Amino acid sequence: MILSHIDDVLIWLNLASLMFTPFLPFACALEGKYPEKFFPVLLICSDMAIIEVLEVFMILYSFRHVDLLTDELQELPERKMKERRDYMLAKKILNTLLYVIAAFVSNVNAISAWVLISIVIVTPCIHRFIGIVLRKCNAIRMLGPEFDLMFGNYIDTERVECFSDGVFSIVATLLVLDITTENFPKEADIDKDGLGTTVRNLWPSFLVYITTFIVIAFLFFVHHSLFHCIEKMNQVMLVANNISLAFIGYFPFFVACIQQVC
Numbered sequence: 001m002i003l004s005h006i007d008d009v010l011i012w013l014n015l016a017s018l019m020f021t022p023f024l025p026f027a028c029a030l031e032g033k034y035p036e037k038f039f040p041v042l043l044i045c046s047d048m049a050i051i052e053v054l055e056v057f058m059i060l061y062s063f064r065h066v067d068l069l070t071d072e073l074q075e076l077p078e079r080k081m082k083e084r085r086d087y088m089l090a091k092k093i094l095n096t097l098l099y100v101i102a103a104f105v106s107n108v109n110a111i112s113a114w115v116l117i118s119i120v121i122v123t124p125c126i127h128r129f130i131g132i133v134l135r136k137c138n139a140i141r142m143l144g145p146e147f148d149l150m151f152g153n154y155i156d157t158e159r160v161e162c163f164s165d166g167v168f169s170i171v172a173t174l175l176v177l178d179i180t181t182e183n184f185p186k187e188a189d190i191d192k193d194g195l196g197t198t199v200r201n202l203w204p205s206f207l208v209y210i211t212t213f214i215v216i217a218f219l220f221f222v223h224h225s226l227f228h229c230i231e232k233m234n235q236v237m238l239v240a241n242n243i244s245l246a247f248i249g250y251f252p253f254f255v256a257c258i259q260q261v262c
Contacts, residue, residue: 002062002088004070009061017054023047038106041113045103048120052096059088095120155233160241161224167245168220174252175212208258212251219248 003010024047031040062068063085073081098116106113223244233241 002059002070002073002084003068005068007065007068010058010068013054013058013061017051017058020047020050020054035110038110038113041106041110041117042103045099045106045113045117048117049096049099049103052092052099056089056092056096059085059092091123095123098123155238157227157230157233160233160238161227164223164241164245165220167248168216168223171248171251172213172216175209175216175255177252208255212255216248216251 006014024044027040027043027047030037031044034040063081066074066081073084076084098120102113102116105116230237
């Protein structure tokens, strides 16, 4: 929401951040398999802290090169621009500190570490609450649009739609894996019944795939239609969307269970 365009340095910083992001499923899988160990939590916290630090560098670099910022930010007085930068940095540094503390605490009490990690999830709500308190106390003087820009935690729907479309695409692709891997015609069945008969015997798997794909397509259409009515999303809407996508992600598991029954 602060950049109008990016240069090579920001591209590389973003790619570095993306390099650490896919590592999270591996660390979370370790935590799921070895919950009694502190090392998986340490990996999760370290990975998230590195991502936050990279975003700090991105913010600092962006405000040092004001030509990269949006026209709205460039038109702000230097004092207000500095306030905007400092507030963004404060949020990222707070998250980094929480991850670092959680990493140290994980060696003593894993539950306390996860409590600290969970606090990061609700920090946007905490930031907005602090902003409201400061405005009530006249510590800050901001109009509605300016206050929402700094404390509102809004996000453009374009990013949310891209992420959501990616989830739907991956889920739809995973549906066919039970046919291409688990239920792929075996040599013994082909030698016994022939290829045509063996493939025809897979009709329950094809039926489950087609039915489930239609359901996914319908949910995608509903999701796409909903976003025609939304211009921006706040933190609550973003969390609700992510929860709905999490349930969408369960479809391949449901299909695998049905395939076993069939």
